[in-house]
Amino acid sequence: MTPAIKLARQSKVEHSVHEYSHDPASDSYGLEAAEKLGVPEVRVFKTLVVSLDNNELAVGILPVSTQLSMKRIAKALDAKKAVMAAPADVERATGYVLGGVSPLGQKKRLRSVIDSSATNFPTIYVSAGRRGLEIELKPQDLYDLLNADFADIAQ
Numbered sequence: 096m097t098p099a100i101k102l103a104r105q106s107k108v109e110h111s112v113h114e115y116s117h118d119p120a121s122d123s124y125g126l127e128a129a130e131k132l133g134v135p136e137v138r139v140f141k142t143l144v145v146s147l148d149n150n151e152l153a154v155g156i157l158p159v160s161t162q163l164s165m166k167r168i169a170k171a172l173d174a175k176k177a178v179m180a181a182p183a184d185v186e187r188a189t190g191y192v193l194g195g196v197s198p199l200g201q202k203k204r205l206r207s208v209i210d211s212s213a214t215n216f217p218t219i220y221v222s223a224g225r226r227g228l229e230i231e232l233k234p235q236d237l238y239d240l241l242n243a244d245f246a247d248i249a250q
Contacts, residue, residue, distance in 0.1 A: 097224030098190065098200025108236040113220065117227030124194040125159025128220065128229050136160035139220045139229070140213065142196045144185040144205065147174040152188050156198050156221065156237070157210035161249035171208045171246035195225040198241055207243040209234065214245060 103110045115131035117124075129139040136159055143155045143163050155168045169177040182193055190202035198207055198221055213219050213234035221237065223230040238245065 097197065097228065098202075099197035099222070099224040099230055100200075102200040102240065103230060103232065106236075106240055108232055108240065110230050110232040110236070112223055113229045113231060115227050115229075123159065124222075124226060128222075129159060132220065132229065134220060137212065138216050138218070140210070142198045142222055144180040144189065144196065145177040146180040146184070147172060148176050149174070152180050152184060152203075152205050153177070154198055154201075154205045154207040154241075155210075155248050156207060156213070156243075157249045158212060161210070164248055164250035167246065167248045167250070168208060171244060171248055172206060191222075191224055192226075195222055195228070197222040197224040197230070198237065198243075199230070200224060207241040208246050208248055209238060209241075209243050210249045211245045211247050212249065213237070 121127040125141040129136045139159045141159045165177045188203045218231045220229045
């Protein structure tokens with residue numbers, strides 16, 4: 096059981112865990128999850144870690160079919176600029192390997208922003224903490240668990 100699933104269980108939020116056989120040759124973990132689970136790409140959300148101008152790490156959670164707007168996430172987090180965080184920094188701060196970074200149960204709690212499009216769905220899917228494992232939950236529950244914000248961060 097991953098820290099993400101433990102957190103969801105301990106918090107008593109309604110959720111479902113979905114497992115699929117991950118293909119190491121897959122180019123996009125998120126698009127692979129959507130395809131193998133038979134879920135529209137707009138409901139599967141990826142977790143991206145950015146570094147802000149003060150070297151603070153933060154998390155953007157957005158549909159796998161979109162790209163993160165660095166300007167929009169910087170603005171949502173009251174920073175001047177944002178860049179993708181170095182992979183080693185991501186793994187060290189979250190405790191997860193790339194391709195399996197969950198917004199839940201991270202080693203160090205990072206400020207998080209969820210793309211506003213999440214509110215269009217009764218549930219969304221995010222990584223449950225390893226490749227081939229997704230957790231489905233209500234966007235509001237994810238928001239509450241992370242003490243996050245909703246903002247338009249995708250482009």
